[in-house]
Amino acid sequence: MQIRTVKDLGAIIRDRRKKADLDQADLAQKVGVSRQWINEVEKGKPRAEISLILKTLDALGVVINIDGERPDKTGKAAQPKTVDIDSIIENARRPKQ
């Protein structure tokens, strides 16, 4: 499954927590955060700290990985497969602003 938003992340965490037969308090203790924090994160808290998120996923045995470039049609910020000469020239132009 692919993760693009904090809501995706919250859904994953809630799903895995339930599959592990843990309540929010159990998971909170395992991770070392408050029960309220787990609750908010599962609902998609946008400003949660990345390291706590990583600890939470780790506690649930969830593996995050990165693929190569995003396939063209899949994401909104598709990457050009070839070198973008124009942008390189643009970057090389002297007055950046």
Added chain:
Amino acid sequence: MQIRTVKDLGAIIRDRRKKADLDQADLAQKVGVSRQWINEVEKGKPRAEISLILKTLDALGVVINIDGERPDKTGKAAQPKTVDIDSIIENARRPKQ
């Protein structure tokens, strides 16, 4: 590649930024954050906001995905493949604390 720590994340971001031929200021503008924030994140800032991290990865065309259970030997918090009856019973026991 697998991501387990904020340092992994920072390394990915720096690597992809350079491959995209962007400097920190370019990426910052694309994501909508300050150049300093990009700088700190690339060095493994542990308390960065998850939503900004996701926006950054998206801007770089980096796809994050989740696999099933972590393979036994790979991670420190390995998940039992079978149902853990003991922990279920423990959870079911009346006085939680």
Added chain:
DNA sequence: TTACAATGTCATCGAACGGTGACAAATGGA
């Protein structure tokens, strides 16, 4: 070396963090 771009670092500031303690609402079993 000189000069400029890129990166690293600092202080300041308003805003939001996460923890705690408490209570209400929802859920589920007897």
Added chain:
DNA sequence: TCCATTTGTCACCGTTCGATGACATTGTAA
């Protein structure tokens, strides 16, 4: 239904966030 567990939500508080502006350091091409 009753009752306990779980989840959702609130106010308070000390800490840290990320933006800004400035300056130092490093990298690199002329």
